[in-house]
Amino acid sequence: MNTPSAVLTRADGTPVRVLVVDDEPDLAEVVTGALRYEGWDVRAAASADAAVREARAFRPDAVVLDIMLPDRDGLSVLRDLRAEQPHVCVLFLTARDAVEDRITGITAGGDDYVTKPFSLGELVARLRGLLRRAGMTRERATDSLLVVGDLELDEDAHEVTRGGDLIDLSPTEFQLLRCLMRHARQVLSKTQLLDLVWSYDFGGGAHVVELYISYLRKKIDSGRAPMIHTVRGAGYVLKPAPQ
Amino acid sequence: MNTPSAVLTRADGTPVRVLVVDDEPDLAEVVTGALRYEGWDVRAAASADAAVREARAFRPDAVVLDIMLPDRDGLSVLRDLRAEQPHVCVLFLTARDAVEDRITGITAGGDDYVTKPFSLGELVARLRGLLRRAGMTRERATDSLLVVGDLELDEDAHEVTRGGDLIDLSPTEFQLLRCLMRHARQVLSKTQLLDLVWSYDFGGGAHVVELYISYLRKKIDSGRAPMIHTVRGAGYVLKPAPQ
């Protein structure tokens, strides 16, 4: 789905390395798959000890780390990781109701976290942001900007403009648009959008996607040449409006 | 039946390898036949355990996997397959009403699924898409574009143009044209088209094919040199119009 040029790479041109640490096999599988699909080099570990061992051998650029592990606390794993690789980026996975004060200290150090249940698109975007800000990749700071035609989306500032006009979007609308923009000129099925934008435990059907597409159209396309197109029986595409 | 140049091959030039996993012998037979017709190297397995065993020996590039297997769940099979071959592509087969649960998130990982009853052309197209995007073949990313004369069909964007003019097609028209273009300069019988474009449980006769050919002609050939030709008693061919 990504064109090769869009793959985030390290300074030396090899794919970014990510270690996924989670003890739930299904979740680990889905996350691993999504990151691999980004073109990254991914390995998985199911416990804290395995994570430390794997990190030593694999030397990842980033670690996706579940805070609730069977054997040890995530924060102690962080200390172990940092002891050997001070510059590794860490993205924590945490339950919503879990204490946030422990985490807030972390984010000050440049790391980030997402709360369960999360969406895969969000996870990938956060990870990309971490890596980019850590200067670990070939992308420049300005590459937080997605551009399709006269439509611009700034992933860092969470800002969207069309033809220079600022457009206010809700969180879900923003994620949906980001997803469409990252795959511009390419039909995405409702299921794909559901899998990327909505959290993995979402029980509902693809109807929500239609609904949010209609919201987006109102905010982005209304009164202008449409950019969001329906492909009946297939899904939706975002394309620059022809002049 | 394909011209050799059209056969999708791995990087080393050997045919793509596909493992078909389904416990219904009839369906497995049909699918296996269709994939062999593409020039691919196909093997079959009738259970999850057999699939994992076969995959170990056969080392397929892609797996067509029925989600409803007698012995095990589809997602757990996926895990087992990925554990040994992290980059194998998986196309799930699933009943229409059984979608939604159990396989959420898989399209975000680059895998895909088709719902029963499906058409063989659809199955093949999805599989080709998976393999192409996984970079497992000689084709480049740009090869989502089919070109015959001044007629172009972009499988990713679901876009068709003739002489630069955008042509709007319904889902069935699109599939039919894709099928004709993939077998350009080659007579396809109405039965073949029926088998490829319509789902395998379609009850009607070949008359629909005539009907849809006439729709296509109106949209593609009208006012220009015709590209779709009738071969009386044999079927239809798509050829570049002579200048």
Next chain:
DNA sequence: GCGACCTCTGAGCCGGCTCTGAGCCGCACC
């Protein structure tokens, strides 16, 4: 505790798509 916003469900509507049937045309073989 209240209000604003966001998210999702359900229902209804509309349009277009798909397929059936019938009639017509023309080629081909008597």
Next chain:
DNA sequence: GGTGCGGCTCAGAGCCGGCTCAGAGGTCGC
């Protein structure tokens, strides 16, 4: 030239996919 078959096209019925609206429930901030 007649007849029959294969193919083409039109018209219409039914259905399905997608869009929108209205409203319930939840969350967050004040």
